[in-house]
Amino acid sequence: MSKEIVLIGRSNVGKSTLFRELTGKKARVGKRPGITLYPLKVKVGDVFYVDMPGYGFMLRASKADQEKTKDLIVQYCETHAADILLAVQIIDAASFLDIADRWEGRGEVPFEIELWEFLKDMGLDVVLAANKIDRITKLDQDKAMDLICERLDMLPPWTQWTDVVAPISAKRGQVDPLRRIIGRRLSSLPSVTG
Ligand SMILES: Nc1nc2c(ncn2[C@@H]2O[C@H](COP(=O)(O)OP(=O)(O)OP(=O)(O)O)[C@@H](O)[C@H]2O)c(=O)[nH]1
Numbered sequence: 757m758s759k760e761i762v763l764i765g766r767s768n769v770g771k772s773t774l775f776r777e778l779t780g781k782k783a784r785v786g787k788r789p790g791i792t793l794y795p796l797k798v799k800v801g802d803v804f805y806v807d808m809p810g811y812g813f814m815l816r817a818s819k820a821d822q823e824k825t826k827d828l829i830v831q832y833c834e835t836h837a838a839d840i841l842l843a844v845q846i847i848d849a850a851s852f853l854d855i856a857d858r859w860e861g862r863g864e865v866p867f868e869i870e871l872w873e874f875l876k877d878m879g880l881d882v883v884l885a886a887n888k889i890d891r892i893t894k895l896d897q898d899k900a901m902d903l904i905c906e907r908l909d910m911l912p913p914w915t916q917w918t919d920v921v922a923p924i925s926a927k928r929g930q931v932d933p934l935r936r937i938i939g940r941r942l943s944s945l946p947s948v949t950g
């Protein structure tokens with residue numbers, strides 16, 4: 757049985773940077789959105805880590821291409837649902853709230869909130885990696901995490917959700933809160949030695 761940990765999220769939030777950090781494999785990282793175009797899968801120990809293309813805006817991508825990426829992610833999750841041990845939804849903690857406000861101002865459901873609900877509705881075990889936390893000053897980090905959680909229907913303080921929410925900085929290699937969550941899920945897997 758091959759269990760998977762899938763990294764999902766909007767373009768440019770740092771999925772591939774996190775993938776490198778977790779697997780040691782050099783996935784392509786870029787300053788512009790739309791760097792990863794196909795799912796990239798790497799085995800570490802007993803599990804596969806999957807780096808997905810970004811959902812949402814992509815550089816050079818037409819609306820049709822964006823829809824294709826969205827479909828690819830949805831289809832991937834549907835066909836692999838039984839093997840997905842953990843779906844890690846990555847957000848840019850520093851811009852998540854502004855972007856969500858902007859969408860709501862236009863009367864639209866913010867894409868990242870829709871995605872969170874979609875993954876949960878599929879019955880997946882979903883974890884939120886609030887990346888780029890280094891871009892928020894230390895003093896404001898707890899408040900930002902509270903607000904982010906609240907938007908995803910988790911009542912503050914965010915510290916009561918540390919089994920599903922992890923503030924991280926993939927770029928700085930500060931991903932321990934997420935490693936702890938992954939570690940707990942892996943230790944609950946039946947041993948494959950028999
Ligand atoms: N400040 C900061 N920047 C980060 C962090 N993680 C990633 N970045 C930067 O964000 C940019 C995008 O990183 P990627 O890892 O390529 O993002 P991605 O989500 O894989 O993007 P796509 O493949 O286009 O969907 C790069 O410039 C990274 O260096 C972080 O924790 N903090």
Ligand SMILES: [Mg+2]
Nearest residue numbers: 771772791792
């Ligand atoms: Mg990428």
